[in-house]
Amino acid sequence: MIVNATEFKMRVGKYLKMAEKEEIIITKNGKEVAKIVPIKKQGTPNADFLYGFMENYPNKEVTIKQIRGERIRKYESSY
Structure with missing residues (x-):
């Protein structure tokens, strides 16, 4: 999912919950600046x-x- 920084800041809890299952890409001024990915619990x-x-x-x-x-x-x- 791609979301802009303002939307992410307003609803950070919602996007952190979503990040448990899928990648969240955050954009600022139309450019991708960060990615939140789910954490694997065990191993590599x-x-x-x-x-x-x-x-x-x-x-x-x-x-x-x-x-x-x-x-x-x-x-x-x-x-």
Whole structure:
């Protein structure tokens, strides 16, 4: 979501609540000046993203092909 600085200042609580789930970009005079992003509670975002799909690989030594295959199977099983 993009919001101007004046709007953000007037309703900071609302935008902080929204930032728990999505990025908020703040503009000033039409230019992007800041971004508020949700905080991940555990680990590093990159590792969580890649290895979160790889529950069956405890040593975490996997290839890109294995990661893609695991992700595809996850989505196929949800239908």
